[in-house]
Amino acid sequence: MKLTLIGNGFMAQALARGLVNNFEVEIIGRDEKKLNEIKTRISEVEVKVMKDMEDITDKNIIFCVKPYALQSVAARLEGKANVLFSILAGTTLDNLKKQIKSKFYIRTMPNVAASVCGSTTTVTGDKEAKNLALELFSYVGKTVWVNTEKQLDVATALAGSGPAFLSLVAESLSDGAVKAGLERSISNELVKGLFSGYAKLLETTHPALIKDSVMSPGGTTAAGMGKLEEGAVRDAMIKAVEAANDKANEIGQK
Numbered sequence: 523m524k525l526t527l528i529g530n531g532f533m534a535q536a537l538a539r540g541l542v543n544n545f546e547v548e549i550i551g552r553d554e555k556k557l558n559e560i561k562t563r564i565s566e567v568e569v570k571v572m573k574d575m576e577d578i579t580d581k582n583i584i585f586c587v588k589p590y591a592l593q594s595v596a597a598r599l600e601g602k603a604n605v606l607f608s609i610l611a612g613t614t615l616d617n618l619k620k621q622i623k624s625k626f627y628i629r630t631m632p633n634v635a636a637s638v639c640g641s642t643t644t645v646t647g648d649k650e651a652k653n654l655a656l657e658l659f660s661y662v663g664k665t666v667w668v669n670t671e672k673q674l675d676v677a678t679a680l681a682g683s684g685p686a687f688l689s690l691v692a693e694s695l696s697d698g699a700v701k702a703g704l705e706r707s708i709s710n711e712l713v714k715g716l717f718s719g720y721a722k723l724l725e726t727t728h729p730a731l732i733k734d735s736v737m738s739p740g741g742t743t744a745a746g747m748g749k750l751e752e753g754a755v756r757d758a759m760i761k762a763v764e765a766a767n768d769k770a771n772e773i774g775q776k
C-alpha cells in the first residue's frame with residue numbers, strides 16, 4: 523500500500539521514518555530544498571513538490587500541515603481520497619470533511635516520539651478505517667482508539683503536547699543539579715537514565731506508589747517534594763493540560 527504524506531515538516535518526517543519499512547511512502551511538500559534533504563536522510567521515500575492542483579483520487583493521505591494551513595492546502599487538492607488521516611491538532615472531522623473529499627476520515631494524535639517509534643497515538647473517526655489506522659500508527663509506537671473527538675483533544679493535550687511538558691521537567695532537573703555544583707554533562711546523563719528507568723517502573727507501578735517508595739521520613743526526597751508543592755508544580759501541570767485542551771477546542775471552532 524502507498525501512503526501520501528502532505529506536509530514536509532517535523533511530524534511528516536517522524537512518521538515517514540517509521541512507515542517506510544512497511545509501506546511505500548511519498549511526501550508532498552512545498553519546500554523543494556527540505557524535500558531533497560529528507561530524501562538524503564530517508565532514501566526509501568519518494569518526495570514531490572506540491573503542484574498547483576494535486577490529484578488525491580483513491581490515495582491514503584496522512585495530512586501533516588499546520589492547522590491554519592488546512593484551507594489553503596485543501597484548495598489545491600482535487601479528487602476524492604480513500605482515507606484521510608489527519609494529525610492536525612484540534613481540527614475537527616467536520617471541518618476536514620468540508621475542506622477535503624475522502625471516502626473515510628480519521629483524526630489521530632501522534633507525538634514527537636514517533637521519530638523513535640515511541641509515540642502513543644490516539645485515533646478516532648470512521649469505523650471502516652479503524653483497523654487500518656491502528657495498524658498504520660502501530661509502526662511508530664502504540665495506538666489507542668478513542669470514541670470521541672473530545673477525548674482526542676484531551677489526548678492531544680496530554681500525549682501530543684506532553685513531550686514538551688516533560689522536556690521542561692527534564693531540563694529544569696538538570697539545571698537544579700548544575701546549580702548544586704554537578705557538571706552539565708553528568709547532570710544530563712543522569713536525567714536521561716532517570717527518565718528511561720522511570721518509564722520502566724511506570725509500566726507496572728502507580729506513580730503515587732513510586733513516590734511513596736522513594737520518600738523517606740525526614741529525608742532528601744521529602745525536602746525536595748516540599749519545594750515542588752510550594753511551587754505548585756502539580757497545579758501547574760493540571761492547568762497546562764487544561765489550557766492545551768482549551769486551545770485544541772479553540773482551533774476546532776475556527
Ligand SMILES: NC(=O)C1=CN([C@@H]2O[C@H](COP(=O)(O)OP(=O)(O)OC[C@H]3O[C@@H](n4cnc5c(N)ncnc54)[C@H](O)[C@@H]3O)[C@@H](O)[C@H]2O)C=CC1
Nearest residue numbers: 529530531532533586587588589591609610611632633634
Ligand atoms: N510537533 C508535534 O509534536 C506534533 C504536531 N502535530 C500536528 O502536526 C502538524 C504538523 O506539525 P509539525 O510537523 O510540528 O510542523 P512543521 O512546521 O514542522 O510542519 C508543517 C508543514 O506544513 C507545511 N505548510 C504550512 N503551511 C502550508 C501551506 N500554506 N501550504 C503548504 N504547506 C504548508 C510546511 O511547509 C511544513 O511542511 C500540525 O498540524 C500539528 O498540530 C501533531 C502531533 C505532534
Ligand SMILES: O=C(O)[C@@H]1CCC=N1
Nearest residue numbers: 611678681682683684
Ligand atoms: O503544539 C501543538 O499544537 C502540536 C499538537 C501537539 C503537539 N504539538
